[in-house]
Amino acid sequence: MTDFAWTREQFHIPLGLIYLDGNSLGPLPKSTPARLERMLSEEWGEHLIGGWNTCGWMEMPKRLGDRLGRLIGAAPGHTVVGDTLSIKVFQALAAALQLRPERRVILSDRGNFPSDLYMAEGLIRLLGDRHELRLVAPHELEDAITEEVAALLVTEVDYRTGRRHDVAALTAKAHEMGALAIWDLAHSAGAVPVDVTAGKADFAVGCTYKYINAGPGAPAFIYVAPEHAEEADPALAGWLGHASPFAFEQGYRPGEGIERMRVGTPPVLQMAALDAALDIWDKVDMAKLRRRSLDLTALMIDEVETHCPGLRLATPRDGTARGSQVSFRSEHGYAIMQALIDLGVVGDFRAPDILRFGITPLYIGEAEIHEAVEVLARILRGALWDQPKYQRRKRVT
Amino acid sequence: MTDFAWTREQFHIPLGLIYLDGNSLGPLPKSTPARLERMLSEEWGEHLIGGWNTCGWMEMPKRLGDRLGRLIGAAPGHTVVGDTLSIKVFQALAAALQLRPERRVILSDRGNFPSDLYMAEGLIRLLGDRHELRLVAPHELEDAITEEVAALLVTEVDYRTGRRHDVAALTAKAHEMGALAIWDLAHSAGAVPVDVTAGKADFAVGCTYKYINAGPGAPAFIYVAPEHAEEADPALAGWLGHASPFAFEQGYRPGEGIERMRVGTPPVLQMAALDAALDIWDKVDMAKLRRRSLDLTALMIDEVETHCPGLRLATPRDGTARGSQVSFRSEHGYAIMQALIDLGVVGDFRAPDILRFGITPLYIGEAEIHEAVEVLARILRGALWDQPKYQRRKRVT
Structure with missing residues (x-):
């Protein structure tokens, strides 16, 4: 209550x-200043390198991912925190294109947040300009989902107008056409009830500095649907997404499920602020x-x-x-x-x-x-x- | 002194x-706990969204980049802070391959930090497996720099043995062969004198949580040589690397010079800790x-x-x-x-x-x-x- x-x-x-x-x-x-003071003086200050284990820093991306997961309808173990929303959009898009190798269209709408579109453009350039970023008006999105589409990239709530897409309906249409759906929840997480599981999102991404109240530059999150978790290539294949990061193997082996979407060393100070913010959300x-x-x-x-x-x-x-x-x-x-x-x-x-x-x-x-x-x-x-x-x-x- | x-x-x-x-x-x-307390209570707490302008958060990636720049021999305006080292390795590699489109080899050594190699592998997969990551023993690196090589990816100081490469000599050889040199300074910045300008590094990347003392999960940095700054494609083309981020244009236009290597919203709390750490370095x-x-x-x-x-x-x-x-x-x-x-x-x-x-x-x-x-x-x-x-x-x- x-x-x-x-x-x-x-x-x-x-x-x-x-x-x-x-x-x-x-x-x-x-509560955030006291949480950061503890993180600095008691955790970093006293435990130094040992903090990664004894203070649980290494587990924070998954632990916080699970706490956020409740707000977006994700089962534990399928959401991870880190990087920025733009980076997570890139990972989701790259994985979706890899799962639909024969298709060439990323579909989005002109109401989407520009960085999502920029990341898609950058990915398309990297992939050798063999894909197309197709943009339509928001109300045309459903009709534009065809069998050409590899990935539908849809931001549920428009950052300017507040207009909300019916992402579950769009996703049903996408699946009917054999496409994958990526939900950007930047203006949804903590704002409206979200259910990535019932709505069958293939990927979902979002940020935590808006409604979640985790502070300026707070980390992003990514959710990968269970059926893709062991198949998706993270594209940004960093050591903390490796199956065995501290074995320092020369070749990359993706970590189990959502773990592979981790990239580099996670921002422990920002995660402490997210931790404090989630204490409030736990009661909402x-x-x-x-x-x-x-x-x-x-x-x-x-x-x-x-x-x-x-x-x-x-x-x-x-x-x-x-x-x-x-x-x-x-x-x-x-x-x-x-x-x-x-x-x-x-x-x-x-x-x-x-x-x-x-x-x-x-x-x-x-x-x-x-x-x-x-x-x-x-x-x-x-x-x-x-x-x-x-x-x-x-x-x- | x-x-x-x-x-x-x-x-x-x-x-x-x-x-x-x-x-x-x-x-x-x-000094870090007091700096963070100010960041939280005075900056975020009192200025809220206004902090991006009035507290200079938006400028921090470049301001801190310049302060770090002094430690690596970079002129002001060519270094920027953000993301993680793995992400910055990816950006540097992608830009180098784009600048040498006719070449197919990324050269590194088996002493390199695994995440650098994993990011290279991930990029190669994305690019359609048309490139090769060629690994040699550290002492064979110089001889392995041939005209096939697009990018030499070299970590100056080996994370296990502390062995230091002569990166300036390797870079001279790379340039002789028409290749570009990317220096990973993870174990160099704040550890040994570095001169990216005299040594003619094309790109340099590093982290700030080791010798720089900016805390767990502190942001990375990237330097781009002036001659590439206006040509390099950032690959991870986020809105804060856009020429005009707050115009919210639909199409991507890269920002001026190093600005384009910014991606998403920068981690302000972690940057405040870096700021405090650099107060010490300014006197070293x-x-x-x-x-x-x-x-x-x-x-x-x-x-x-x-x-x-x-x-x-x-x-x-x-x-x-x-x-x-x-x-x-x-x-x-x-x-x-x-x-x-x-x-x-x-x-x-x-x-x-x-x-x-x-x-x-x-x-x-x-x-x-x-x-x-x-x-x-x-x-x-x-x-x-x-x-x-x-x-x-x-x-x-």
Whole structure:
């Protein structure tokens, strides 16, 4: 049973700030600094090299993978943590193409996060430009799944609009056509209930610095379906994915199942922060979180539509078709977001015209939404966004 | 000017421990916990998503790359930090093969660290098995550099024996034959003076958790020579290597120079620990460090050869031909090392018969070496290694 008053107490939110950007970088769990202090002073400081065994560092990628696994419907032993999401996308794509050697198409949609598409492009160049990255509009994706497709690369929740694909239906179609499905769960893990097992995902990848709250640069995760686990070639075949890393054999032998998706030395400090963040998630019921997220996103939509004429909803009105964010369009989007941030309401802007707000029930409730919309309405009424200081583009938006 | 009494004061070494394994995982700098506490509570906690700009997180991979660059002779702007060493080996190899498209051989030696060879194997599989990974004995490497070779992949200092290649001479031969040279500096950065510029390395990679002391899972680095910087294809083409990451363009355009070797979101917590470790390195004169390392490794060799009959030196006696570690061979190596660790002298064992000792002048001096050899001699005299408890192999050695 999830008590959202309790979860809110677990985070440090700066006084007076309304933080609607947890879909970009989650806030600091209050327990994280002490966990890192222990990791540094007691584990690294006292155990030094021995920490790999005695403090369990070497096992963390699988142990944390299993804890994350619960949030995405993966059975223990099929998820591992490490590297970045882009690297894990590359591994999943390379393995999928190897499992479908006679096919030449990677299919994705133009709403996908660009890095997923860049990694696919890079892989295709490496493979000698014999494959095609085929992009269609998000609503055309299902029809575009044909027998030419080796791998469907689909991000469940659109990073700009919050539009949610029915990944289970897309995957069923993919399998019908003999293709494999890779789910990118960057905006799903910790945001919506995910079931890679029931939905029959072949591969799933995601990051932990957004809804999971594991901190800037937190590691990614990868899930490989049991039926592919012993067949998939990890492509990035590092020593910690070897069947016997510490035998220092000259030739590569892939580790058992998911172990082979490990590459190099895992980021122990970042994993300690993930460990601390997962202590909160262990107590969260995803069905309850989803109900609350739907209520809060619906409230945000109602309030903005009532008090902020001029903003156009970019997120599906149908709850089942959205993740845990709400986005609006405005030609003045960039300047409006700068004014909002200046007044203590943090969302973010995505080119060309999207204002997006992460609605994260662990630490956001009705009061924050009412206050955020009040500030937004004030900015729009007073045309505060038209001040010169909000018109300058920052280098990184 | 380096004062090694001062540098020793900068590290936390557990009371009574003689730590000769800094070539595997460096000890905790005393300033690191406070740096991480600031990173967590002041930066992430207070700035949240704004930290990427206001706290300079986005620039850290290049800023830290430049600070590391000084230790390897790289001009500013040509080194970047991130991912793991295995990933960076893959990027360097892929770029080298792309720059020598008509050649089919990756040349390395059987003394190289296995993960480098595994990554090469994985890349070759991806590229359709049209390339060959050719391995020779370390002393045969120079003669094996022929016009067939696309890339020479050479680790300067052997992880088991401490034998040091003359990488500048090997690189000169490689260039004469039209090949490119990739230097793996895992056991060189912070151990011996390195000059990628004078030595004309085409690519150089390394890690920061050994001699650099940046902590377990610390990020890797990659250097690309200026003449290749605008030509090299990063292969792992992630969004943060894009020319304009925050424009979220659909197609990949490589970033300027070294920027393109960035892949995904960088590990900010691990980078903060690297930042703290580099505060010490900023005050170290590498020529002085090398002189002291040579004196200390020579002392270790003398003392062991005097007091520990039965151990056979595996490290070159000629100082110019070794790094900053000393290794000995014994058929009882594993058990002897377990006994040593039990008695507070930490080195490590590498199969099949190597006892290796990292001699790191920042925090190791004559007294530690005398004491370590005394303990070692006692173990050998009393045949303490023959006790049953030292005969069991741990899972991770």
